[in-house]
Amino acid sequence: MDNLGNIGTTEEQIELMDVATNFCRDKSPVEKVRALIDDDLGYDPEIWREVGELGWLAIAIPEAHGGVGLSMAEVVPIAEQMGRNLMSTPFGMTTLAAQALLAGGTEAQQAAWLPKISEGMAATLALREDHGDWDLAHVDCAGTHSGDSIALAGKKQLVLWADSAELIIASVMIDDRLRFALIERSALPEGALRREEIIDETARSYELNLDGVSVPDSALLDADRGREIIEKVELAAGLIHAAEMTGGAQAVIDYTLEYLKTRKQFDKIIGSYQALKHPTVNNYVEYEKARTHLYSAAFSWGEQGRGEVAVRMAAAQAHDSYSQAADRSIQFHGGFGFTHDCDAQLHRRKAIMSGALIGDAPYQRSKLAGLLFD
Numbered sequence: 001m002d003n004l005g006n007i008g009t010t011e012e013q014i015e016l017m018d019v020a021t022n023f024c025r026d027k028s029p030v031e032k033v034r035a036l037i038d039d040d041l042g043y044d045p046e047i048w049r050e051v052g053e054l055g056w057l058a059i060a061i062p063e064a065h066g067g068v069g070l071s072m073a074e075v076v077p078i079a080e081q082m083g084r085n086l087m088s089t090p091f092g093m094t095t096l097a098a099q100a101l102l103a104g105g106t107e108a109q110q111a112a113w114l115p116k117i118s119e120g121m122a123a124t125l126a127l128r129e130d131h132g133d134w135d136l137a138h139v140d141c142a143g144t145h146s147g148d149s150i151a152l153a154g155k156k157q158l159v160l161w162a163d164s165a166e167l168i169i170a171s172v173m174i175d176d177r178l179r180f181a182l183i184e185r186s187a188l189p190e191g192a193l194r195r196e197e198i199i200d201e202t203a204r205s206y207e208l209n210l211d212g213v214s215v216p217d218s219a220l221l222d223a224d225r226g227r228e229i230i231e232k233v234e235l236a237a238g239l240i241h242a243a244e245m246t247g248g249a250q251a252v253i254d255y256t257l258e259y260l261k262t263r264k265q266f267d268k269i270i271g272s273y274q275a276l277k278h279p280t281v282n283n284y285v286e287y288e289k290a291r292t293h294l295y296s297a298a299f300s301w302g303e304q305g306r307g308e309v310a311v312r313m314a315a316a317q318a319h320d321s322y323s324q325a326a327d328r329s330i331q332f333h334g335g336f337g338f339t340h341d342c343d344a345q346l347h348r349r350k351a352i353m354s355g356a357l358i359g360d361a362p363y364q365r366s367k368l369a370g371l372l373f374d
Contacts, residue, residue: 009295009299010073010074012070012074013073013074013076013077013295013298014077016056016059016074016077016078017077017080017081019054020056020077020078020080020081020082021081023050023054023081024081024082024084024085024087025081025085027044027047027050027085027087028047028082028085028086028087029085030086030343030346032044033085033086033087033088033202033346034346036088036202037201037202041163041164041204042088042161042202042203042204043088043089043090043164043204047087047089048089048090048120048122049120051089051091051120052119052120053120055068055118056075056078056091057091057094057095057098057117057118057119057120058117058118058119059074059075059078060072060074060075060095060098060099061098061102061114061117061118062102062114065110065111065114065115065118066114066115066118066119067114067118071301071302072095072099072236072239072240072298072301073298073299073301073302075095075239075240075243076239076240076243076294076295076298077243078091079091079092079239079240079243079244079247080243080244080246080247080294081247082244082247083243083244083245083246083247083248083251083350084247084248084250084251085247085251086202086248086251086346086347086350088202088203088204090122090123090124090160090161090164090165092160092237092240092241092244093122093123093124093125093160093161093165094117094121094122094123094124094161094165095236095240096124096125096233096236096237096240097117097123097124097125097165097167097169098114098117098123099232099233099236100125100169100180100221100229100232100233101113101114101117101169101221102114102232103225103228103229103232103233104180104221104222104225104226104228104229105221105222106221106222108218109182109218109219109221113167113182116166116167117167121166121167122161122164122165122166123165123166123167123168123169124159124160124161124162124165124167124168124169125159125168125169125170125233126156126159126162126168126169126170126171126183126208127139127156127170127171127233128156128157128158128159128357129141129154129155129156129157130155130157134358134359134363136171136230136233136234137178137226137227137230139171139172139173139178140154140173141153141154141155141156141170141171141172141173141210142154142172142173142174143172143173143174143179143181144174145174145175146214148216148217149214149215149216149217150172150174150181150214150215150216150217150219150220151213151214152170152172152181152183152210152211152213152214152215153210153211154172154210154211155207155208155209155210155211156170156207156208156210157196157205157207157208158196158198158205158356158357159193159205159206159207159208160203160204160205160206161203161204162185162193162204162205162206162208163193163195163204163206164204165185166184166185166186167182167183167184167185168182168183168184168185168188168208169181169182169183169221170183170208170210171230172210174220177223177226178226178227178230179220179221179223179226180220180221180226180229181215181219181220181221182215182219182220182221183213183215183219187213187215188208188213189212189213191209192208192209192210192212192213193206193207193208193209194206194207194209198353199349199352199353199356200349200350200352200353201346201349202346202349202350203350203353231308234358235307235308235311237357237358238311238312238314238315238358238364239294239297239298239301239311239314239315241315241318241354241357241358242290242293242294242297242311242314242315242317242318242319243294243318244350244354245290245318245319245321245322245350245351245354246287246290246291246294246314246318246321246322248322248326248347248350248351249283249286249287249290249318249321249322249325249326250287250291251347252322252325252326252329252343252344252347253280253283253284253287253325253329255329255343255344255347256280256283256325256328256329256332256333256344257280259329259332259333260276260277260280260332270332276332279328280328280332283321283324283325283328286317286320286321286324286325287321287325289317289321290314290317290318290320290321290322293310293313293314293317293318294314294318296310296313296314297310297311297313297314305371308371309368309371309372312364312365312367312368312371313364313368315358315359315361315364316361316364316365316368317361319351319354319355319360319361319364320361322347322350322351322354323348323351323352323355323361325347326344326347326348326351327348329342329344329347330342330344330345330348
């Protein structure tokens with residue numbers, strides 16, 4: 001195991017990293033990843049049950065609500081190993097939904113939903129719309145008062161794992177204020193969810209049509225904490241995706257090295273050519289930077305100002321590292337690299353999807369510039 005003590009790795013992180021490394025490697029071989037591409041659900045429900053039994057969904061939930069009482073910092077090693085092994089489950093989105101509830105849920109809402117999430121219930125967020133703005137406060141979907149309920153309208157896109165989630169938290173504008181509505185999956189009318197085709201075939205994404213959906217007033221999160229919810233979710237998503245991309249970068253580099261050490265051209269191992277060795281070393285250096293930034297961000301999680309800077313640095317570096325490593329792997333594999341059978345393709349697609357969800361490296365750096373130099 002790598003020594004990360006110089007950036008404040010906790011004992012809990014190290015223990016979780018050991019368990020997650022073995023679990024994700026054993027439960028998510030690439031053959032199974034590819035088999036699940038053609039599966040409607042997109043993940044193995046037995047593995048999802050085991051994730052719940054391991055207590056991973058409870059890590060960043062307070063003990064008062066059935067959780068472990070740690071923080072997002074301890075979620076990082078799990079997300080990293082899931083990304084390394086392309087393990088698809090609703091884990092990331094469920095964790096983000098819990099963070100939204102912690103940031104803006106009432107005591108009754110937290111008491112109703114957080115224990116269920118701790119025990120393994122899937123949940124998700126519906127925050128993105130067809131304008132494609134990475135600013136999550138840019139919301140066109142609306143809600144209007146109708147007696148003691150709120151009638152919702154509009155469409156959400158890129159709602160990951162919505163068909164598996166028992167709870168969907170959607171952002172809407174009500175009386176010109178940003179609000180968040182708790183929508184039970186069972187309350188959605190027929191046809192409200194439409195499967196989307198996305199570049200990352202290992203994930204499942206849905207369009208959510210809110211027209212005809214109503215929620216009681218009690219299903220709205222705190223009206224005064226809309227900005228706080230957005231900021232918490234945005235940073236938590238940045239940390240989780242940075243972890244997944246960092247793990248993915250490690251995997252695709254290992255995959256490339258194995259090829260470079262075994263493939264022969266003109267009776268010579270191709271890994272001996274400098275034109276392939278030097279870019280591979282550069283990719284590894286960039287990966288090490290990404291991992292250092294990642295655990296620095298985990299260490300700084302919760303620190304006002306510094307925490308956001310660290311998360312955005314980690315997200316930017318992870319996206320660059322993952323994209324570059326996958327690009328080079330595709331190139332080094334020659335004609336085979338441009339086929340669907342090359343595993344580097346799966347990683348390159350996931351890197352593109354992660355950038356689409358949280359903002360790519362240039363976007364993260366533009367946000368950093370505002371934090372550091374304004």
